[in-house]
Amino acid sequence: MTVSVVQFGGSNCDRDAVRALAHLGIDAERVWHEDGLPSDTDGIVLPGGFSYGDYLRAGAMAARAPVMAEVRSAAEEGVPVIGICNGAQIGSESGLTPGAFTTNASARFQCEPVHLRVERADTPWTAAYDEGEVIEVPIAHGEGRFEIGEDAHADLVADDRVLFRYCDADGNVTDAANPNGSTDSVAGVLGERETVAVLMPHPERATLPDLGRSTDGAGILRAFA
């Protein structure tokens, strides 16, 4: 398994992702978007950062970069793809996953630990957890409020494609525990395949034991193991 961590101009969590994956014994390398995906790519990370300076909308420019056509094809073939933070914005902008991520309800950049409730434990991203388990992973974003039209939201719920919801330490999904005003407290969603997911929180910042207060994010990245 070689995971390609796709680096755009302004990505800044690409090295963190490679470090976190290496810590888990997963072979990963940074790939400059203009170079295209290496032929041995069998996993893809769209990392966090501020690609293209968040011009127009966060993720809008990177989502239209030619490499994203390759990412979409790979995703359709079943290659696991995860978008983290700016990578989540890129993923939703490119149509890999439903909905959109836009300005936090607070209108501020928020960098803080949050709790997530694992809503599905039967996906590659969550096989390490139990359904309903609460994990702690940090967020760091200004545009992380999940928005989706009413009908599309109903489909999302009916299709069971909500992967994580923001919650309190006990797993209660409340307005107080929703850091950015996301619709239905959605923190992460699945694409058409369960092998495609995006989330605003940063699992790669909660993987290395000496880096922070939690290693709860490691289970998400173990999807690539």
Next chain:
Amino acid sequence: MTAYTATVTVRLKRGVLDPEAETTQQALERLGFELSDLRSADRFEVDLEAADADEAADRADEMAERLLANPTIHDYDVAVAER
């Protein structure tokens, strides 16, 4: 071919929270202005050459569909004028 300017206005759909507009409204109120509501929008002025105004509008429409607007959260409109 005729020179046109297509003006694409992209705004949040009604009902989608706009924290930046709310913050701007609060700042105006702090300055003593009285207002009932405030909405913000992005406006793109695209200069292009087209056979006629319909073609110019169609092309600007496609630009909005494919990049300038995100259909999940945005509505947009296109106005074309000779330049």
